[in-house]
Amino acid sequence: xxxxxxxxxxxxxxxxxxxxxxxxxxxxxxxxxxxxxxxxxxxxxxxxxxxxxxxxxxxxxxxxxxxxxxxxxxxxxxxxxxxxxxxxxxxxxxxxxxxxxxxxxxxxxxxxxxxxxxxxxxxxxxxxxxxxxxxxxxxxxxxxxxxxxxxxxxxxxxxxxxxxxxxxxxxxxxxxxxxxxxxxxxxxxxxxxxxxxxxxxxxxxxxxxxxxxxxxxxxxxxxxxxxxxxxxxxxxxxxxxxxxxxxxxxxxxxxxxxxxxxxxxxxxxxxxxxxxxxxxxxxxxxxxxxxxxxxxxxxxxxxxxxxxxxxxxxxxxxxxxxxxxxxxxxxxxxxxxxxxxxxxxxxxxxxxxxxxxxxxxxxxxxxxxxxxxxxxxxxxxxxxxxxxxxxxxxxxxxxxxxxxxxxxxxxxxxxxxxxxxxxxxxxxxxxxxxxxxxxxxxxxxxxxxxxxxxxxxxxxxxxxxxxxxxxxxxxxxxxxxxxxxxxxxxxxxxxxxxxxxxxxxxxxxxxxxxxxxxxxxxxxxxxxxxxxxxxxxxxxxxxxxxxxxxxxxxxxxxxxxxxxxxxxxxxxxxxxxxxxxxxxxxxxxxxxxxxxxxxxxxxxxxxxxxxxxxxxxxxxxxxxxxxxxxxxxxxxxxxxxxxxxxxxxxxxxxxxxxxxxxxxxxxxxxxxxxxxxxxxxxxxxxxxxxxxxxxxxxxxxxxxxxxxxxxxxxxxxxxxxxxxxxxxxxxxxxxxxxxxxxxxxxxxxxxxxxxxxxxxxxxxxxxxxxxxxxxxxxxxxxxxxxxxxxxxxxxxxxxxxxxxxxxxxxxxxxxxxxxxxxxxxxxxxxxxxxxxxxxxxxxxxxxxxxxxxxxxx
Numbered sequence: 001x002x003x004x005x006x007x008x009x010x011x012x013x014x015x016x017x018x019x020x021x022x023x024x025x026x027x028x029x030x031x032x033x034x035x036x037x038x039x040x041x042x043x044x045x046x047x048x049x050x051x052x053x054x055x056x057x058x059x060x061x062x063x064x065x066x067x068x069x070x071x072x073x074x075x076x077x078x079x080x081x082x083x084x085x086x087x088x089x090x091x092x093x094x095x096x097x098x099x100x101x102x103x104x105x106x107x108x109x110x111x112x113x114x115x116x117x118x119x120x121x122x123x124x125x126x127x128x129x130x131x132x133x134x135x136x137x138x139x140x141x142x143x144x145x146x147x148x149x150x151x152x153x154x155x156x157x158x159x160x161x162x163x164x165x166x167x168x169x170x171x172x173x174x175x176x177x178x179x180x181x182x183x184x185x186x187x188x189x190x191x192x193x194x195x196x197x198x199x200x201x202x203x204x205x206x207x208x209x210x211x212x213x214x215x216x217x218x219x220x221x222x223x224x225x226x227x228x229x230x231x232x233x234x235x236x237x238x239x240x241x242x243x244x245x246x247x248x249x250x251x252x253x254x255x256x257x258x259x260x261x262x263x264x265x266x267x268x269x270x271x272x273x274x275x276x277x278x279x280x281x282x283x284x285x286x287x288x289x290x291x292x293x294x295x296x297x298x299x300x301x302x303x304x305x306x307x308x309x310x311x312x313x314x315x316x317x318x319x320x321x322x323x324x325x326x327x328x329x330x331x332x333x334x335x336x337x338x339x340x341x342x343x344x345x346x347x348x349x350x351x352x353x354x355x356x357x358x359x360x361x362x363x364x365x366x367x368x369x370x371x372x373x374x375x376x377x378x379x380x381x382x383x384x385x386x387x388x389x390x391x392x393x394x395x396x397x398x399x400x401x402x403x404x405x406x407x408x409x410x411x412x413x414x415x416x417x418x419x420x421x422x423x424x425x426x427x428x429x430x431x432x433x434x435x436x437x438x439x440x441x442x443x444x445x446x447x448x449x450x451x452x453x454x455x456x457x458x459x460x461x462x463x464x465x466x467x468x469x470x471x472x473x474x475x476x477x478x479x480x481x482x483x484x485x486x487x488x489x490x491x492x493x494x495x496x497x498x499x500x501x502x503x504x505x506x507x508x509x510x511x512x513x514x515x516x517x518x519x520x521x522x523x524x525x526x527x528x529x530x531x532x533x534x535x536x537x538x539x540x541x542x543x544x545x546x547x548x549x550x551x552x553x554x555x556x557x558x559x560x561x562x563x564x565x566x567x568x569x570x571x572x573x574x575x576x577x578x579x580x581x582x583x584x585x586x587x588x589x590x591x592x593x594x595x596x597x598x599x600x601x602x603x604x605x606x607x608x609x610x611x612x613x614x615x616x617x618x619x620x621x622x623x624x625x626x627x628x629x630x631x632x633x634x635x636x637x638x639x640x641x642x643x644x645x646x647x648x649x650x651x652x653x654x655x656x657x658x659x660x661x662x663x664x665x666x667x668x669x670x671x672x673x674x675x676x677x678x679x680x681x682x683x684x685x686x687x688x689x690x691x692x693x694x695x696x697x698x699x700x701x702x703x704x705x706x707x708x709x710x711x712x713x714x715x716x717x718x719x720x721x722x723x724x725x726x727x728x729x730x731x732x733x734x735x736x737x738x739x740x741x742x743x744x745x746x747x748x749x750x751x752x753x754x755x756x757x758x759x760x761x762x763x764x765x766x767x768x769x770x771x772x773x774x775x776x777x778x779x780x781x782x783x784x785x786x787x788x789x790x791x792x793x794x795x796x797x798x799x800x801x802x803x804x805x806x807x808x809x810x811x812x813x814x815x816x817x818x819x820x821x822x823x824x825x826x827x828x829x830x831x832x833x834x835x836x837x838x839x840x841x842x843x844x845x846x847x848x849x850x851x852x853x854x855x856x857x
Contacts, residue, residue, distance in 0.1 A: 024218070025079070029055035029211040034075050038188075041074040047190065054093075056210040057190055063206075071206075072191035081112070082183040085220040086159050091212035092122070093152040099128045102204040103192040106134065109157060111181040118157045118164055118179075122147055125193075128201040132245045135166040138179035143319070145173055145281075146243035159183075160220030171242050172224055172283030175317045175388065186214070226285035228390070228424040232258035240282045241392075247278040250394065255418060260310075262414035263396055277395040286317060286388045290364050290428040293390070296420035298356035299327060303694075304334035304461060307412035308396040311339065312359060315389035322387055323361050325370055327351050327415070330397065338482075340370040343382030347515065350501045352484035353463040364428040375483060375522030379514070390424065410692065442558040447602060449637045452672045452714030453477045453530075454707045455497065457607075457641055459679030460694050461485075467492045473688070473700055474707025477530055477673075483523050490528035497563060498523055499533040506544045508552070516549075517556050524557040531563040531602075538564065538595050540577030547598040554600065561602035565641065566595060568608035569623050570773065585626060592630050604631045607641035607677060611652050615775035621727075622734030624669040628722060631670065640666040644676025644699065645687035653686035656702030661803040661842030663706045668785030668797050668844070670722030672714050676703065712822035713797065713846050720787040720795060728752075728809075729781015729801070738784060744796040744847075747810045747834070750781050778802070782809060783844075795848045803842035811835045811847065820846040 029035065032049035046061040060071040090107055106121030117138045124131035131149075136142040145168075156167035164178040188211075195204035230238065235252040248267050253259035262268075263276045295312055311326025322342065329336040338351040347370075357373035363384060370378040396414040455477040460466055462478060462485040470478050471492040480486045480496035489496045500519055504512050523529055532553040535546035550562045569588040573580050578594070581587040595601060606627050610617035624640070631638040642662040646653040654662065659676070666674050680689035688700040726738035729750035737752055738745060781801050786793035800807045811817070812834060819830035830847055837845055 025214075025216040027214040027216075029213065031055060034188075038075040038077045041076060041187075044073045044075070045071040047073045050208075054210050054212055056208060057206075058208050059206045060192055063192065063194065068194065070191060070193050072189065074187060074189040076110075076185055076187045078185045079183065079216065082216075082218050084159075085161070085218065086183055087156065087215075087217045087219060087221050088158075088183075088186070089154060089156045089215040089217075091152070091154050091214075093210040093212065094122055095150045095208040096124070096131055097205070097207065098149065099124075099130060100202050100204050101131060101207040102127050102195050103190070103206060104134070105190050105207075105209045106188075107155065107157075108187040108189065109183050110185045110187055112184040114185070114187075115181065117159075117181055117183060118166070120155045120157055120166055121189075122207075127195040127198075127204045130245070133168055133173065133242075135174050137164050137174075137176045138181070139164075139177045141174070141176040143174045144245040146245045146247045156221060158221040165221065167221070168242060169239060170224075171240055172388065173242070174319070186216075224283055224285040224388070226287055226424075226426050228282075228284045228422055230422045232419040232421065234258065237280055241280040242282070244279040244281060247280070248276040250278050253416065258419040260394060260414075260417045260419070263394075268396075268398065273398070275395065275397050277393070279391055279393045281315075281389055281391045283389050284424055286386045287424075287426055288386045289384065289426065290362075291387070291424065291426050292363070292429055293359075293361040294421075294423045295359040296357075296422075297359060298354075298418040298420070299351075300354040300416040301327075301336055301351075302413070302415065303353070303410075303463070304329075304336065305410040305412050306336055306415040307331070307399055308414055309393055310395075310415060310417045311393050313391040313393060314361060314387055315391060316385040316387050319389070320385075322382070322385060323368065323370065325359055325361065326393075338372070338377070340378040342368045342370060342378060342380040345378060345380040345382075347378040349377070350461075350481055352482055352488075353461050353466075354488065355482075355484035356487075357484075362428050373483060373522070376518040390422070392419070440558060447559075447561045449603065449672060450718070451476070452711050452718065453495070453639070453674075454710055455479075455673065455675040456644075456679035456688065457675050457677040458681040458684070460689065460691065462488050463694075464488060465694060467494065469689070469694070469696065469700075470494055472704070473696075474704045474711065476711060479533075480523075480528070482519075483526060486523055486526045486528040490526070494528065495530035496528050497531050497533045498529055500549070504545065504549060506548055508548055513552065516552055520553060520556040524560065529560055531561050532557070534562045534564050534599065536565045537567045538591070538599070539575055543577060543594070543598055550599045562599065563603060563605065564595065564599045564601065565639075566592060566604065566606040566627075568606055569619060569626060588626055589630065592626075596634065601634070601636060603637050603639055603673070604634070605639035605641065605673070609643040609651065609677065610773075611643050611654055611658060612650055612775040613652050616778050617773045618733050618776055619773060621665075621732040621779070624665065625725070625734040625736075628669045628725065632722060637672040638670060639673035639675065640669075640671040641675045641677050642666065644703075645678050645684045647678075647684040653699065655803075656699065656706075657803045657841035659699060659703050659842075660706045660840075661799075661801070663710045664797070664799045664842060664844035665783060665801075667710060667713055667717070668783045668799050669725055670717075670785070670787075672718065674707075674710055709822040712825050713820065713844075715825075716820060716846060717787050717795065717797075720789055722785065723788055723791065723793050724784075724786040726784045726786070727779075727781055728784060730779050732779045735779075742784075743793055743814060744784060744786065745812045746782060746784075746798075747812055752781075778804075782807070782839075795846065797844050797846045798837060798839065799844040800839035800842060806838060806840050808836070808838045811837055813847070813849070815849060817847045818850050820848070822846075 030053055032051050047057050048059040048061055050056040050058050063071045101124050104123040106119055108119045109117045119136040122131055123134040131147045132144040133147050134144050153168050158165045159178045162178050164176050166174040192206040197203040249264035251261045251264050253261045268276055307329050309328045313321050314323040316322050324341040327336055328339050336351040337348045340347045360371045362369045366381050366384045368380045399412045401411045454475050467488045477495045478489045480498050481501045486496055534549040553562050569584055576591045578590050581590055608623045610620040627638050663674055678684045678687050680687050680691040682691050689696050727735040728738040728746045731737050731754050779801050783799040785797040787795040816832045817830040817835050818827040820827055
């Protein structure tokens, strides 16, 4: 930058020196020159000052001298030596105009020989890099902290005993060991480094610096308050916070609180950098003993494409991190983590899409406890070092869309992070330091399923969009990993299977058990909690782990049941960890019995997927019949996980009619719950939703009616017992033909006959027999499920097994019948003795003898 060469004539100066018993000096700068007593050092360049009430330096004279790279002005003032505590304060107003300033404006505290005890000021060493507050002690410790382009700041250096403290305004920037030298002189330095213009920007220039006053006291500044009580509001941090060097400007949203939406698009949009960060820090009074920190905040990842860090850090007086607490996803693997770290211990768990709560850090003695809401994440022992700083760190890893099948990742973004309140104070609250209560006593009333369920298997993480979608889709139970998922499901009237997202070892370690217990304690009283999921498909390698999880869940929360899903039939005895039992049915029953013993089954759930590309697998009804038999024997409800997509070349995704067929067949066999596999998951096609975007697919809309009808009909059958299941027409493996003298029959009578051989094909122990899962044309005919409170059936569910065409038939009944309307959940007269039925593809009709007629009989 070129300037007009000009010397300003020295104006009259005003210099007031005030002493208070030799303890205080106050120096005011005014005019265009330094006051008397300040001696410029040899080699100092001539500065240019602006006329005015205060001393304002605007540039250096003749700074276009050829080959001159650096222009500097240094001036020194000698003091009455100070040996003990002292405070030096100076006021500096600056305007860099832009980031092309390269130079410094610093004050150095020195001894008689000119050795520096401490230094503070504004420094920028690179063209088009942000300037920083710079601090340095004689103990060779230094620090840089990001500075704005324009500000009016008070710099303070204070020595107290063996400590040096550095401040900008009321913000304590740095604490370090204090040199023992006496304070004998002060040196002020302003300089400018000439850098030519390049592709990054224009040529460098000097900044405008205004000196207001300099205050020297023979005492240390008072310690900062040990308490922080801050409510975040508006669109920026308060003046107590300052940004560290390299911090990229943040983007703030419109909110009652301080909402951080990411990083300034004007900076990140033009940059080719892969990582952006912003760290803000504030100081508080030194806490040497017990303390507690509470931070109210909320986050919303919007989806799983957040990649970066949003965390709170607590620092000791040496700037070392004592506690880390927050969210992170450094790899864009769609699995953000909730991280709590202290000392050499760290707890990591998958983070909910959205959450709102209180982050708490408590130190009592050398014990630290880190919790979010009532979820105790980490208990650790670490040295009780003095702490005096808190940081908020925000990092965004900017990554593009990846098409690699292994990464399954979208372009990344930052999350919405809302700060509401921060409180730090001495002392540990009693409620967080009391010992954990003993496990509750087992309930006196055994658990009983009171409502039918529609859930799903393998879906996207819970979000506002997901929870609303489930409710609108007729689902009643979702999946939750933590209290935040439970909150979201509860908002939409849904219950949840709670799944612990850590794989526990066998035997479980004491530390793992503590984590599992803490997780249960955080959710066991939540109104959305339905069951604890403790494992899927009990392979020989998993059975002891499942049994252990069931035992622990029952120990720490006996009020809520556990849930394990069973294999379908046909798994070989080695995978089940059982003897070579002859006969598929016998082996399968042995597997179920062992699962009941180990996992204390409160419900009997299984999955079998039989829709193939060229037909239906033969054993579909056989498995239904075996599950029904054991559920009745054990007096537990049964759940059926049904096919809801395709994921292998030999499978087909069900149509709307085929999905309805799965629901109604399950109802006829007495199931009280159904779940499609899958809701939406990578590698699975034509499911309910697209796994990455979560957008509904065709089957989602087609399944809504089935779900609502399943819940309505299962609700009517809830307190009834499944008495019989009959096939009218073709008889599949495991099926029972409708007797001619049955209470409810069909007219005209359908041609009957066995299909695909009989059970003998499973009796030889040949687990690879082609008949077991061979594909055949769909079974033809109707299915009749009989239900009643006693041994006499008074309800019948008639299911059309043709899932391609509507079929008509006539039900022959012993008297007047009523028909159930699942849409209205009401009963109406259906006729007497002969009731004409026209049933849509895969659908069904529930009928009953009226309650009065049943009583008269």
